[in-house]
Amino acid sequence: DAKTTQPPSMDCAEGRAANLPCNHSTISGNEYVYWYRQIHSQGPQYIIHGLKNNETNEMASLIITEDRKSSTLILPHATLRDTAVYYCIVRGFSGGGADGLTFGKGTHLIIQP
Amino acid sequence: NAGVTQTPKFRVLKTGQSMTLLCAQDMNHEYMYWYRQDPGMGLRLIHYSVGEGTTAKGEVPDGYNVSRLKKQNFLLGLESAAPSQTSVYFCASSYLAPLTYEQYFGPGTRLTVT
Numbered sequence: 734d735a736k737t738t739q740p741p742s743m744d745c746a747e748g749r750a751a752n753l754p755c756n757h758s759t760i761s762g763n764e765y766v767y768w769y770r771q772i773h774s775q776g777p778q779y780i781i782h783g784l785k786n787n788e789t790n791e792m793a794s795l796i797i798t799e800d801r802k803s804s805t806l807i808l809p810h811a812t813l814r815d816t817a818v819y820y821c822i823v824r825g826f827s828g829g830g831a832d833g834l835t836f837g838k839g840t841h842l843i844i845q846p
Numbered sequence: 847n848a849g850v851t852q853t854p855k856f857r858v859l860k861t862g863q864s865m866t867l868l869c870a871q872d873m874n875h876e877y878m879y880w881y882r883q884d885p886g887m888g889l890r891l892i893h894y895s896v897g898e899g900t901t902a903k904g905e906v907p908d909g910y911n912v913s914r915l916k917k918q919n920f921l922l923g924l925e926s927a928a929p930s931q932t933s934v935y936f937c938a939s940s941y942l943a944p945l946t947y948e949q950y951f952g953p954g955t956r957l958t959v960t
Contacts, residue, residue, distance in 0.1 A: 779950075833881065833904055835888075836889040
């Protein structure tokens with residue numbers, strides 16, 4: 734699986750959009766980009782994933798650049814409850830996809846009141 | 847629907863003691879996983895299972911054993927605990943590929959080995 738690079742921490746004002754960048758310059762054609770988050774002391778929570786196209790769900794939007802070497806997770810109206818560590822993970826499906834996720838250190842997003 | 851549950855939530859062991867962590871899921875998922883998380887770090891995969899009766903090693907399997915006798919349960923065993931195994935342990939489960947987009951995580955077990 735390709736490596737990812739994320740800033741260690743970011744601040745965002747409550748009510749504003751939080752934009753979390755991720756670099757994955759060695760991503761290969763069959764690898765997906767996933768985002769998870771971990772609120773303090775809890776288990777990680779899936780947010781969104783994508784391959785090439787931009788994706789949106791009820792939690793967030795995922796923007797993937799055309800060359801797929803980087804992506805941005807957007808939380809459109811951040812709340813205090815969005816304070817968490819956000820993990821960007823790149824993963825293919827070799828071996829049937831059963832092997833686990835590779836977590837880096839992520840970005841600690843702090844929402845300021 | 848409880849999702850993924852883990853037992854116990856906290857445990858303190860002395861060096862050399864053994865224990866078993868239990869993970870249970872009620873979503874009929876085929877795949878189950880055990881991760882550990884050390885302070886300030888991301889999660890690392892210990893062992894995983896693609897179905898009842900099968901297990902496989904992950905990134906950091908040494909010192910741990912696992913069993914999947916029933917589809918809904920995945921057990922993680924420490925035969926002789928060491929201080930280096932002090933960590934938070936998370937269990938997760940997911941559907942069969944290609945639907946393994948989302949892994950569902952349990953609340954974690956905090957283990958301290960003194």
